[in-house]
Amino acid sequence: MARAVTNRRKTIATAAAWTIGFLIFFPILWTVLTSFKSEADAIASPPKFLFFDWTLENYATVQERSNYFRHFWNSVVISVGSTLIGLAIAIPAAWAMAFVPGKRTKDVLMWMLSTKMLPPVGVLVPIYLIFRDTGLLDTRTGLVIVLTLINLPIIVWMLYTYFKEIPADILEAARMDGASLRSEILYVLTPMAVPGIASTLLLNIILAWNEAFWTLNLTAAKAAPLTAFIASYSSPEGLFYAKLSAASTMAIAPILIMGWFSQKQLVRGLTFGAVK
Amino acid sequence: MATKASRSAARLMISPAVILLLAWMIVPLSLTLYFSTLRYNLLMPGMEEWAGFSNYYYFLTDPAFFDALRNTLVLVGGVLAITIVGGVLLAILLDQPMWGQGVVRVLVIAPFFVMPTVSALVWKNMFMNPVSGLFASLFKTLGLQPFDFLAHAPMFSIILIVSWQWLPFATLILLTAMQSLDSEQLEAAEMDGAPPLKRFWFITLPHLARAITVVILIQTIFLLSVFAEILVTTNGGPGTATTNLTYLVYAQSLLQFDVGGGSAGGVVAIVLANIVAIFLMRMIGKNLDA
The missing domain is CATH 1.10.3720.10 (MetI-like)
Structure with a gap:
């Protein structure tokens, strides 16, 4: 019994902590993702999360300019x-x-x-x-x-x-x-x-x-x-x-x-x- | 114990650090004090003259000073409230047994390592922009009007950005303190039937009190000097809505070239920071004995 309760508590804590951790980290993740987008994809509405044409051109442009x-x-x-x-x-x-x-x-x-x-x-x-x-x-x-x-x-x-x-x-x-x-x-x-x-x-x-x-x-x-x-x-x-x-x-x-x-x-x- | 020779060697080893820091304090500080008594504008070189305390008079009676003082207090207070409350809750959550605790810790601590100009610009453009920011998209999806954060709630927005940077710091320190809490004490209280809220109030919170004090004092030192976040998002505006004391002195000395007025403002900032510092020093000094 006690073990089941502990496990459920552990699951809830895990879910809550991961959600909050993800939210706090999200602006950084979003910045990294956006760096691989074209400028058009970057301001697309609704926003594109993972399904866009990945590109490295921004990195090249930033260095060049x-x-x-x-x-x-x-x-x-x-x-x-x-x-x-x-x-x-x-x-x-x-x-x-x-x-x-x-x-x-x-x-x-x-x-x-x-x-x-x-x-x-x-x-x-x-x-x-x-x-x-x-x-x-x-x-x-x-x-x-x-x-x-x-x-x-x-x-x-x-x-x-x-x-x-x-x-x-x-x-x-x-x-x-x-x-x-x-x-x-x-x-x-x-x-x-x-x-x-x-x-x-x-x-x-x-x-x-x-x-x-x-x-x-x-x-x-x-x-x-x-x-x-x-x-x-x-x-x-x-x-x-x-x-x-x-x-x-x-x-x-x-x-x-x-x-x-x-x-x-x-x-x-x-x-x-x-x-x- | 320590011989005479080792004592003088020790003095020799300490002196470079002491001399450098002494120079770093005394030279600029006395110059600031000196400039603050001059009528001195960089646009009019050679026109410096003794001005007595008039710079202080103008600075302290300028309505912008009161705005800046209020903004500084609101900014420091707002960020402290968010990071302390959020930090305590997060520390308690992260202290629970869970899967992947290390990963979550890494995710939570990350914003602290992001340089201020990056975090401010990312939030300003990619999240708070009323046309193409993520919040605008979110609001649209929910059927709400997009909100221009930095135009209509500039101080709130800056508090939000700065809190995001400092929440990890508060969490990390409070979590470190949590881990030294004797879990048997909590278990005993639980066995005796103490409800969670009571256990938090009578055991956890008193245990964290010291760490909370440290977080408040250290953050205050840094938060009094918030600068980059304001510079790249609002430039202190609209009007003086987000001008804090640091930004006001910067604007007066390097944008208006008023060396005298800016120096007087600098002295005022030093005095205010010292009031906070005295408390912090006492706190850390006590720990040194322990």
């Missing part, structure tokens, strides 16, 4: 570049705070977090003017600098929460055996820290890839990453649904895949370790 891959490459350089530089600065800092905590370590961590609370619009004007005067406007270098700085607190925090979980005894044992600081980091800490660093890397590439305040305000045609490039479809050009969809699909696909891999770390990273 606007040199899509330059913007794609801008996104790659900006997100990966800012993340790697951020890691290079944050790893030593997080290591020191996790393993050699001082009296003020907690204050430093909290202060770093507080820089993240600064609304970007509060410093928009000076950053814009500094960039204009130093020739950094519309350059990838400029965006790498800004994104490194805005994501640095998150990187430090994520690494810190991971490093904290590495048992300090092991480090002490290595030190007893006469390991230098350098070899301690290289041979003892690094292998244990790699999973945490990898998650941090992944999450921050995602955040930088999707960042849409600074990328929109500090770039024009040359250094525009995909966020800014897609925004150009807000003009009537956006009414070419199939092309908008093709450009969008390529912009979100790599991040969706990375995101699914990092969903567990996402919780920890975005709540600064407050929820694990």
Whole structure:
């Protein structure tokens, strides 16, 4: 008896969850489907779901007309570049705070977090003017600098929460055996820290890839990453649904895949370790 | 324990991060403060002059400021209400035993990874367009009049778009919290004959309280700065119907080139964000001790 009830409950839960999951996912699915339609099929009424002439022409057109891959490459350089530089600065800092905590370590961590609370619009004007005067406007270098700085607190925090979980005894044992600081980091800490660093890397590439305040305000045609490039479809050009969809699909696909891999770390990273 | 040498090495390792963040805070912030006291328009270079607090006076008495303040509150409040209520319900649903839980999780979390400009444009054009959007087709099939979402309910539409992006985040965090709930407690309550609603109210909800607080605070930080979604859908309009504080400061400084006024607005935005931040910091700080 009890088993039958459980099974029925399980069936209902499954049906409900799949329906809601499908509805939430639907806009993405619809975008991907539309990217394979002709423009006529894309605005057909009633809408065509699966039975249309599948075509790849939108992808070719988007690339031809606007040199899509330059913007794609801008996104790659900006997100990966800012993340790697951020890691290079944050790893030593997080290591020191996790393993050699001082009296003020907690204050430093909290202060770093507080820089993240600064609304970007509060410093928009000076950053814009500094960039204009130093020739950094519309350059990838400029965006790498800004994104490194805005994501640095998150990187430090994520690494810190991971490093904290590495048992300090092991480090002490290595030190007893006469390991230098350098070899301690290289041979003892690094292998244990790699999973945490990898998650941090992944999450921050995602955040930088999707960042849409600074990328929109500090770039024009040359250094525009995909966020800014897609925004150009807000003009009537956006009414070419199939092309908008093709450009969008390529912009979100790599991040969706990375995101699914990092969903567990996402919780920890975005709540600064407050929820694990 | 930590030797003197390792202590100074530690300081050396922390300092680049600290110095960079310190510069990132102090330089632009003091410039914003400085500009906010100037009459400074980019169209009239060389005409900068001391303006005292007049920029603040004009910004704070501008009717657009009150519209923006109200819109910001409505946007943040609306999205929070939808994502928290939806997130709690979804987390409870996803926590039930079912087939293919992993797949459903992947489907639900997906919108969070879609960049803001893409989600805003996809919703605006392919769903909300009154002529060729999917909603228009749906309404026609149901025998209703197509509805021009962004013209007649612009704020509601933006709330809808932003909620779609943030519902996954709320769900994921609340689901993580749900999974640490001791199921024996719920089973015991069920055996004792407590109805589902009571079990939810007296066991599940108190358990989620902490996670809900975290979601509210973190989302608020991000939602105060919603920008791209507004830029590509309504440009803050019609009128000022969807202009939030972030968009207002952007428009004033980069569209009207009013550096002084925009900076004053920026300072106001910082003050407001800090009020929220204080609560968030206290929350996370407490967790650090635990």
